[in-house]
Amino acid sequence: MEGDVERYRKPTRILHWFHTGAFITLFLTGLILYVPPLAIIAQDSWTRIIHRIAAVIFIIGPLLYLVFNYKAALKGITEAFHWGQEDLGWLLAAPRYYFLNDEEAMPPQGHMNTGQKMWWLMVIVFSAVFVVTGIVMAFLKTVAPAVILQWSVVLHDIAFIATGAMFFVHVYLSVIHPLMRPLRTGAWSSMARGKVSVEYARSHHAKWYQEIASGQDEPGK
Ligand code: HEM
Structure with a gap:
């Protein structure tokens, strides 16, 4: 087996980057809500709204992956708990x-x-x-x-x-x-x-x- 080895399939990579986008959005808007000096940025609650939209995306991504790739998802979850x-x-x-x-x-x-x-x-x-x-x-x-x-x-x-x-x-x-x-x-x-x-x-x-x-x-x- 020379050359390259496949490590992550396309659905897994799409989930990773989709989830990363949601995570970073949640992290930044969460930081604004959490750190008092940043509260000025949160005026009109727009960060709270973005936080909630990103939360929905954060949940939907893995759920879709679980439904359409349940075998790979279960294998991956087993890997996390196998010590x-x-x-x-x-x-x-x-x-x-x-x-x-x-x-x-x-x-x-x-x-x-x-x-x-x-x-x-x-x-x-x-x-x-x-x-x-x-x-x-x-x-x-x-x-x-x-x-x-x-x-x-x-x-x-x-x-x-x-x-x-x-x-x-x-x-x-x-x-x-x-x-x-x-x-x-x-x-x-x-x-x-x-x-x-x-x-x-x-x-x-x-x-x-x-x-x-x-x-x-x-x-x-
Ligand atoms: C810009 C941000 C990120 C970068 C550059 C990044 C990069 C990577 C890379 C290169 C891998 C493959 C490592 C390997 O298997 O050799 C990986 C795996 C993984 N990433 Fe990320 N990632 C980012 C954000 C995230 C976020 C936000 C999450 C979760 C919320 C996440 C969860 C995972 C998991 C669970 C794996 C598989 C286990 C591991 O390799 O650590 N990543 N990431």
């Missing part, structure tokens, strides 16, 4: 790997390495938190008990801070960190054109590469 011994290996090797660029330190990784799985798991769990608490704040304000309303605000804020911080880590580790290069055939390429070079797949996801090269797993997700 084992090799994840401990990643945790121990991560400081040398990411801070000293020591590729030898990292044990062979599957389709997603442990760090990617952590982000993916966070996206699933916190998206559910955003949706449930957002619905309470948007539609049940007048009927929900005060304690539920207060907890919704707190949990929505925690999800906002956690995913906001991890979003920057995700962007750094996906496209800026030197080990994820070259852009044309490395991590960026996997979400941009769906493919990475065989060399990249072998060095960054050796376990996954072995599985697809031996036919145990399909390449694109």
Whole structure:
């Protein structure tokens, strides 16, 4: 198997970038609502309206993906919740790997390495938190008990801070960190054109590469 390896299929990539657009809009309009000195920008509540429209897009994207690609979606969700011994290996090797660029330190990784799985798991769990608490704040304000309303605000804020911080880590580790290069055939390429070079797949996801090269797993997700 020479040349390129398929890593993400078109529907997955469309969902990723569609969701990214909604996420960034929600993040920026959420920041304006959350940080008091920015409140001046929120005059006339237009940021609140955009926040709600982006929230609908944020929910609809994954739902459509789930309906039309349920097999791939279930496989992907299973991947996020599948943790084992090799994840401990990643945790121990991560400081040398990411801070000293020591590729030898990292044990062979599957389709997603442990760090990617952590982000993916966070996206699933916190998206559910955003949706449930957002619905309470948007539609049940007048009927929900005060304690539920207060907890919704707190949990929505925690999800906002956690995913906001991890979003920057995700962007750094996906496209800026030197080990994820070259852009044309490395991590960026996997979400941009769906493919990475065989060399990249072998060095960054050796376990996954072995599985697809031996036919145990399909390449694109
Ligand atoms: C401009 C912003 C973003 C950039 C540049 C970016 C880039 C990427 C890239 C290059 C990958 C493929 C990594 C690989 O498999 O080798 C990826 C994967 C992924 N992205 Fe993003 N992404 C962005 C925003 C987001 C947002 C907002 C979310 C979620 C709300 C997200 C969720 C994911 C998930 C779950 C994966 C699969 C797991 C992983 O590789 O971490 N991304 N992203």
